[in-house]
Amino acid sequence: MIRKYFFLFFFLVSSQTFAQFVVKGKVTDSATGDPIPFASVLLKGTTLGISTDFEGNYTIDVRSLTDSITVSYLGYISAAKSLEQVPEQTVNFQLKPSDFEMEAFVFEAGENPAFEVIRKAVDRKKDFDKRELSAYQTKNYTKIEIDIDHVSEEFTQRKTVQKVTAILDSIKQLTNDEGEKILPVFFSETISKFYFRSNPELRKEVVEKSKVTGVGITDGSTTSQITGSAFQEYNFYKNWLSIVGKEFVSPIADGWKQFYDYDLIDSVLVGTDSCYLLKVYPLREQDLAFSGTIWINKETYALKQVDLTIPKEANLNFIERIKIQQELQPTSAGPLIPAKTRVQIKIGQITPKTAGLLAKFYTSADSVKVGEPQPTSFFNQSVTLLPGYDEASEEFWKENRQDILSQEEIAVLQMVDTLKRIPIVRFYSEGLKFFGTGYLPFKKVDIGPWPGFFNYNDIEGIRLGMGFRTNLKFSDKWVLYGYGAYGFKDAELKYSAKVTRILDRMHWTSVSLSTQKEIDQVGLEISSLQGNSIFLAASRFGTLRRPYFTNKHQVNFQREFFKGFLMYSDLSFMEFEPLYDFYYLEKGTGEYKSNFQTTEAKIGLRYGRDETILINDNERTSLGPLRWPIFELSYAKGMNWLGGDITYSKINFYVYQRLNMGMFGVSRYEFDAAKVFGEVPYPILKNHLGNETLFYTSAAFNTMNFNEFASDQYASLRYRHYFEGFLLNKVPLLKKLKWRAVGNANILYGSVSNKNIANAPTVDPDGNTIETFGRLDPTKPYIELGYGIENIFKFFRIDFFHRMTYLDNPGAKPFAVKISGQIIL
Template sequence: MISGKVIDAQTGEGIPFASVYFKNSRIATTTNFDGNYTLKVIPPSDSLTVSYIGYFTRSKFVSKASVQTINFQLQSSTQELAEVVVLAGENPAFAVMRKVVDRKEANNKEKLSSYNYETYNKIELDVDNITDAFKKKSLIKPITSILDSIKLIAGEEGQPVLPVFISESLSDFYYLKNPKKTKENIKASKVTGIGLEDGSLVTQLIGSTFQEYNFYDNWMRLLGKEFISPIADGWKLYYDYDLEDSLHIGGTYCYKLKVIPRRPQDLAFNGYIWIDKSSYALKQVDLNISKSANLNYIEKVKIQQELQPTEAGPWIPVKTRLLVKIMSVGKHRPGMLAKIYTSNKDVKVNLPLTPEFFTERVEVAEKALKHNEEFWNKSRHDSLSATEQHVIAMIDSVKEIPSVKTYVEIANIIINGYKNVGKINLGPYPYLWAFNNIEGHRFQLGFKTNSDFSRRVLLGGYGAYGTRDGRFKYKISGRFILSRKRWSEIGISDKFDLGQVGINTDNVTNNTLFLASSRFGKLKRPYHQHESALWVQRELFKGFTEKVTFRQRSFDPLFPFFYIAETNENGAVLKDRFSTSELIFETRYANNEIFLQTDNDRVSLGNKGWPVFKIRYVLGLKNTLGSDLSYQRLDGSVKQKIPLGIFGSGTYELEVGKIFSQVPYPLLEVHLGNETPFYNKSAFTLMNYFEFASDTYANLQYDQHFEGFGLNSIPLIRKLKWRLVATGNLLYGHISNENLALLPETGPAGQELGGFNQFVKGTPYAEVGYGFENIFRFIRLQAFHRLTYRNNPDANNFGVKLSAQFRL
C-alpha cells in the first residue's frame, strides 16, 4: 500500500483532487479534500506521478516495500486555464449546466426551513517571500536566528514563511429561512498572534458567520467584492465550460467540468466543479480567481469546497478551504498569506427554531477563551498537524522579542491613533498639532481608558493650547456601560474648544481626519463654544437603538456676527452671541445588522444590503440654564448600499430636515461646501463654503462604483485595472421669511455681515461627477459639473477633484 499527501510547496496546504498515477498503467486515484491519497496496489513501476492544473507535474521513486509513504510538494506554475474550443454541435457541458441551474433551488441549503451544525474554523496568517535580502533588513535581524532554525513550513522542498497569527474556534451555527436569520454560538476559541490585544473581538471575527460561501447564490461576496458564481442563473454570459470527465468521488458519480471566465478581468472564477450525476448538485469545487481579475493587492485566491446531501435533500458544505495571497511590493519585499479552513458536522435540518432565538447574531460563551489543550484535542474536527503545532510555538517565540514588540506598538499607533500606556491610551495622533490664523500653533494631547482600567467605566478627554490666542481648550467625558446584552450606556461630557460654522456639525463629528485637517490654514467663521452633554442610550430590540441627550451650548463668534434678538419701540435689538439648551431624541434602525463587541465598545460590520434609518428630533428649551432660544428641529435619513452584479455597486443616502422655529443662522442647516482640490463625499463638491443654508431641506447623494464594467473590454485600459466611478448630488433647500428676518443688513457699527444665497423655488442645487478610480491602485480622479445656480457669485461650474483610497 502506498499513501501520502500532496501539498502546495508555497503555502503548505493540501491539494485536493490531484491525480496520482503510475505512468503507462491504469492504476490511479485522486487526493481527497485534505490532499491525502491511498493506493492499495503492488507498484507496477518504480515511478509515481502527481499532476494538477496550475502546478508542475512531479514524479518520485517507488521502492519494493509493501507499505510506504510518499509525499509530494508541487510548485505552482504560471499556467492558467486555457480557452475552451467548442466544435460543431452543442457543448456537452451546457446540457449538464442547464440541469444544475434547473435544480438549484432544490439543492440549495437555504431551501431548508432551518438547519444547524457544529462548525470548526482555523485561520492562519503568514508572512511569505522571505528572501535572504529581506532577512538583512534591520526589522528582521532580531528574528533571523528563529527564521534560520525553523523547518520549512511547506515541507522539505517548500518555501519558508513567518507565521504571525493562528486561531481556532468551535461553534454551533443556526439558520432560519423565514424570516431569514442566522446565529452563531462560539463555544470555544483559541487565538495566538503577534500584536494581538482584544482576543474577544478576534474570537467573533474568526467564527463561521464570516466564512460562509454559498455558490448557489448568483453573486457570492468574497474579499468585500461580488463574484459571479459558476452556477449563476446567467452562467452563459460569464463563463465557458468543458466537460472533462465522469468519475467516482467518495461513492458519488460526478461530472467534472472545467470553468473559464469569458473575460479574464471580470470578478469570476476559473478551475473545476464536480456535479453529482443523480441530483445535479455541487459535490466539490476547486476554483481560483484569475490573476487578470480587476482586484488590487491580491496575487492569488483559491477556494475549495466539499458538499454532502442532507436527509431532506439540499446539500450543505462540510469542508471549505480559502487561501488568499497578498502580493509583495517589490521583488525582495514580503507578502502575506491567509489560510482559512472550515469544517461542519452533526448537521440537523428542519428543526423548530423561533425568531426570538436569533436575537444576537454572534454570541461568545463566557469561558470560550479558557479551554485547555485536552479539550481541544477532543473537540477539533481534525487534529493539528506537526507543522501547525510548530507554527504556534514559533509565534509565541517571535512575539516575545523586544524589537518585535516595539514595531507592533508603532503599527498599532498608526492604525488606531493611540499609544497604549498601561490602563490608558494616549492620542489620537492626527490632532497632536495644527496651525491656523486664530490659534497659531495648536498643540493637543488626549487620552482614553482601556479595559485594563475598567470594563464598565470609560473615561477620556484632551487638552489643547494655541500659541497665538493663548487660550486653553479641553474636553472631558465619561461613559458607563449598563448592559452588553442589549447594548446600553449612559455618558456625560464637558468641552470648550474652537469651531467653524457649517463644519463642526453633527454629521461629520466622527470624521477624524476631516476635522483634524479643518484646523489648518485660515479658519472660516470661527467661534468659541462651551458644550456640556448628558446622554443615555439603549438597544430596545435587535437593530433598534434609541438615544436621549441633554445638551447645553454657547456660541461666541470670532467674526462679525449679529442677529435680531427682538424688536421694541427703539427698533431691532442685536445680539452677537447666544446659548442653547437642547433635548435630543435619536432613533436608529438597521435590520439584520452584525455587531462585534470589543472590550469596551462595539463595531458594526454592516447589515448585508438592508437600508439604515435614522431620525433625530431636537427641542430647544428657552430660559433653561441660560438658554436664549426656543426651537424645534427634525431630521431623518436613509442609507443603503446596493449590489448591482456586473454593474458593480451603488450607495445612496437620502436626508431630509426641517427647523420649525426662528433661529440664528449658525443653527440652520449650513450645507457643507468644498473649495479644496480633494474629493470629500460628505461635502457638495462644487459648492463654496457657506454658499447655501436652509431651514427646510432634502438631499440625495449617490455614488456608483462600476468596478471593471466597461473598461474590462478595452484591451489597453483593462491592463491598468482602472474603474469607472460616477457621483450625483441633489439638494433642495429653503429659508423661511421668519429666519431671513433675523439677519440684519449691517452690524451696530456698520460692519458688513456675510450672508447666504437663497434657493430659487423649485430649483435644486445639482452636480454630477464622473471619472476613474484605481489609478495606480489608489487614486480616484473625477470631473464634476455644476448643473444649477451657475451664475451665483464666484460659482465653480466645473472642477476636477482628487482623492486617495484603498479598495480591493
C-alpha cells in the same frame, strides 16, 4: 503426502497472485504547504487510481504495481515518482502551481455538452440552497494562519529584520518546497456554534472557545469575533459571493452564460456519488470570476465539491491569487451545508523591497441540525463570546478539534509565540496600531489620538493637545475619556471629558455624561467627526471658516431593543460664542444678538435589518449592511428652559444602502431630508458642506463653496457608483492598467423661510456689511455630476465634477478636479 504438497503449492501461488500492495501519501501545494484535495493519483500506464480527499490524502490498494505513480491537477504541474515493489509504502507529492491559461475548445456541431449540465444545476438551485431551510445550526471549527512570504533580499538585509531572523534561527524554520522561508505572524483556532434562520434572514455565531496568538494582538476579544466561521462563509448557490469586499459571480449564477465557459471533462465517482467533472473558465480574464473545477451530482445536479481560483489577472490590487476549496454535504431536508472549506489569499509584494502575505482559512462543520429556529431576539448580536471563551487547556483542544494540527501548524504556533515576544517586533507592531487607531495602549488606558497632538490655524496658532480613554482592562462597564488642548495664539484652554456606563452588553444599553469647550466651525459639525480623528484634525489646520467657541454639556442614553433596532436620546446644553462677525435679531424685540444658548432634547431611532455589528472593546462597530438599507429618524426640540434662548423643532430622516449591481459594479446612495420649525439663527440651520480644497470627499458637495448655502428644509441624494472595471476591462490598451471607472451624482433641494431670512441681518449695528448665508431656490435643485478613474498606480483616484446649476453665484466654479488616495483591493 502428494495432496499435502499440492495444497501448500496452491497456497503459495494464491498468496502471490492475490497479494495486496498499498500506496498512500499526501499531495500538497509546494508554495503554501496546504493540502490539494481532489487531485488525480494514478499508477502510471493504467486507469487504476483515486482522488485525494479534502486533506490531500490518498490510499491505493492494488494487486500489482507499475514502476511509478503520477499526480495531476488543474492549475499545477503534474508530477511522477518511482515505486518500490514492497507491500506498503508512502509517497508524498508537492505540486508546483502553474500559470492557468484557458484552452481553446472547438465543438463541431451542437451545443457545448457542459451547458446542459450547468442549466439543470441552475434550475435546481432552490432545492439545494441552504437559505431555503427555515433554520439550521452547526458546530464549527475554524483555524486561520497568516504568514509573511516572498521575502525579498532587500527586505532580509534590513537591520531590524536581521535582529528578528537571528532569534528565529534557534527554532525550526518553515519553508516552502522551493526553500523560501515563510514567517508566520498570526494563528487562531475557534470552536463555535453557527445559527441561521430564514424568516427574517438572520445569522449568529456563538464562540465557545477561541485561541488567538499573533504579532500585535494584545486583546483577543475583538479578534475572536472575526476569526470564527461567520466571516468565512461561502455559498456558491448565491449569484454573487462577497470576498475581500468585492462581489464575485458564482459559476452557477442565474446569468452564468454572460461570465463563464465550461468544459465537461469526465464522469467520476466521488465517495458513493457519480458526478460530472467540469472545468470552469471566465469569459474575460479580468472579470471578478472564478476558474477551476466543479463536481456536480449526475442524479440530482447538486454541487458536490468545488476547487476554484481567482487568478492574478482579475482586476484586484496586490492579490495574486484567491483559492477556495469546498466539500458539501446534504442535510436531512435536502439543501447542502459546506462540510469543509479552505481558502487561501495570496497578497504580493507592494514594492520589490517589501514582503508578501499569505492568509489561510479553514472551516469544518458537523453536528448539523435542521429546523427549530431560534427567536428573533436571540440574534441581537451577530457574534457572542461565551464566558471563559479564551480559557481552554491544550488537552481540550486536542479532544475537540475536528481536525488535528499538522506538524507544520505546530511549528507555526511555536514561531508566532516566539516572534511576538521579540522587542523590536513589539515596537513596530504597536507603532502600526498606534498609527492606524490613533491610540497607544498603556496598561488600562489608551493615549491619543495622535492627530490631535499638534495643529496649527489662524485662530489658535500652534495648538498642542493630549488625550486618553480607558480600555477593557480597566472595565467592561465604565468608560472614561478625556482630552485637553491649548492654543498659543488665543491663549485658550480647550477640553472635553466623558464618562459612560455600559448597562447591558447584550442589548447594547449605555448612559453617558459629557462636557466640552472647543472651537467649532459653522457647517462642519465637529460632533459628527468624533469617530474620524484624522479628518477632525485636518479641519483644525489652516484658516478656520466661521469659527466659534462652544461650551456643551450633554447626557445621552441608547439601547438596542432587538437586532438592528436602536433607540437613542440625549439632552444637551450648548453656548455659541462667535469668533467672526455674526449677528441675529432676537425674536420679538428685533434686538441685535451675537451669542446664544440652546437647550435641546433629542430622540432617534435607527434600524439596519442585516447590519453586522461587532463589539470593539467597549464600543459598537458597524461593518455595514449586506443587502437592506439602514434607516434613521430623529426629532429634536429646542426649549426656552434651563438657559435656552431659542425655541425650535428639528426632524431628520436618513437612508443609506449598498447595492450590488452584478456585472455593472456596486452602488451606494445616501438620502437625507430634514426640516427646522421655528425662527432660529442660521448656525442652527443645515449649513450644507462645500469643498473648496483639491481633495475629494464623499461627505461634501465637491463643487459647492464653503458656507454657500443653508436651509431650514431640504432633501438631498448622494449617489456613487463603482464600475469595478466593467467598462475599462473591455478596452484593450487600458485593461492591463486595471483602472476602474467611478461615477457621482449629487442633488440637493432646499429653502429657507422668510422669518429665518429676516432674522439674519446683512449689516452690523454700525452699518458695516456682514456675510450671512446663501439660499437655494425651492424650485431649482443644486446638481453636480462627476466621473473619474480610481486605482491609478493602485493608490490614486481622480474625479472630474461639473456643477450643473447655480452657475451665476459669486465665486461659482462650473468645473472642478479632485484627487484622493486610497488603498483598495
